[in-house]
Amino acid sequence: MTDIAITEARNHLETIVDTAHREREPVFLTRRGIRVAAVIDSAELERLREAAEELEDIRAVDLAWEEMEQTGQTPIPWEDVKRDLGLT
Structure with missing residues (x-):
């Protein structure tokens, strides 16, 4: 450096x-x-930004799972979500 x-x-x-x-x-x-x-380098900056977004997404999923465990909720099955959205 x-x-x-x-x-x-x-x-x-x-x-x-x-x-x-x-x-x-x-x-x-x-x-x-x-x-x-x-x-x-601009390509390195873009790579770092994408990695940061990935980490934010992973953290959001982790927080959602923690919240579901704390509240006793269960996830909605993907097939149900697709059906409700008219994707099947």
Whole structure:
């Protein structure tokens, strides 16, 4: 991983973007030695966003199962759902 001061990054933006894209590693921008932002490859950002959405979905399912266990509810069979929606 690469760290570069924002003041220096202004003069090397093209190189920073090329590095992030080519190496698929973030280039961290720093202010007073503290990381404040990152330049990453757009495909990597999309992959991370998709992974985050998947994790949110998994967490939502886990919470739904926990709620059903706490309330004593049972899931509705998929065949019933399809029938009620007119999909069968």
